[in-house]
Amino acid sequence: MALVGVMVAAASACQPYIVMSTATEQAINRPVAGTDRVEAACDLPAAGDRFARATPESVGIDPKILDWALEATRNALTASVQVYRHNCLVATAGPEGANPNQQFQLFSMTKSVVALGVGRAVTLGLVDVDDPIGNYLDGLDAAHGALTLRQLMTQSSGLRFGWANDLAGSVENSLDQALTMPISHAPGTDFEYAQTTVNVVAAVVASAAGVDFQEFMDRELLSPIGISRSRWQWWRDAVGNTQGYAWLTMTSGDVARLASLVLHQGAWEGRQLIDPAYIAAMSAPSATNPGYGYLVQVNSGDWWIESFGGRRYEGPRLTSAPADTVMFSGFLDQDVFIVPSLDLVISRNGLPMESRWRWRLFNRLMPAFPEVSAVDPAAPMPRSTDIHIDWEQIADVETLLRRLSTNGGAVPVADAVGSNVPRVLSDTGLTR
Known part of the structure; x- marks a missing residue:
């Protein structure tokens, strides 16, 4: 609570504003497929360049509707909002004087970046999503070695996850933490949102590529789309494993590059970095949670399971948005919305707002697009049909006590987070 209070107090001094860009000289008028519009x-x-700017009108968005929609994000807790269409930056919001080079802590959006790294490895023929991880990592027992990348990326590994256990164990040796979790469900049959299991995904890619995961990402994915090594930071655990579940910092503009890579089916300026079939699979509903794909949230499922608490909801994840919307989503309302049918990307960074702002944003914005058929005007938060909290997901006491007994009773996560509070605060973009 103390940390939250400090962050909110720091944010309250920042008053966001909306800037509608006016520059169109870098934009080219092109016909819209299937219409008579240009x-x-x-x-x-x-x-090294930023996205070219264009007016909302020039890309087919009514500026008044857009401004009204962005009111849903206009809040002292918002550090940055950016709207892109047809590769053009058409609107921004944030504190006056905000630094466009501010790197934001992406939290669990980091997971989606790892999924794109897997896509690059698949495209290069280094791995297959159905490969057992024991093919790449040594020293695993038969049950853990049989787990697949697909199961880890759809959060259906069957490993018995506990938040306290996982975060405590992630600081020292996150792979050891993940790969000593008991298996409580048959892999591929049950959705349980976890953390250090994503570090395992990164480790598999590193093993297959024969280089450090961050080196692989820099060489094969980030630098090719214009995100230089100096423009991102990625935390590691004490033994050097990349923290795949969180702790990547990057500018909003560079996150938009990654979102645009998804929007363009893995292609960037004529180079196919990720197979379109992988992008389609990543963005498709998974069997155990149709609101979740490969480490991304998806909107095309008929029901979905909440990451924290395990509650099930009927209908799509975001009823006011198009069905093909894909989301990178992180703690404290870090979000990127990718809408291929509208050639649209929206990013938001900052501190958490009221829970229905995402629904309001799209509910107000959709009338700006004449090509969009009516979206479901259902209530922003459908009633749960299966309210269930697995307290072992909060803390698996048996496993936690075993870990404490092997490290002298120390729980290193408290020290790790505590010593990095100023850094985490800075990475929200709302401190000066």
């Missing part, structure tokens, strides 16, 4: 479009930015 709208502006921009080239994807080169390394």
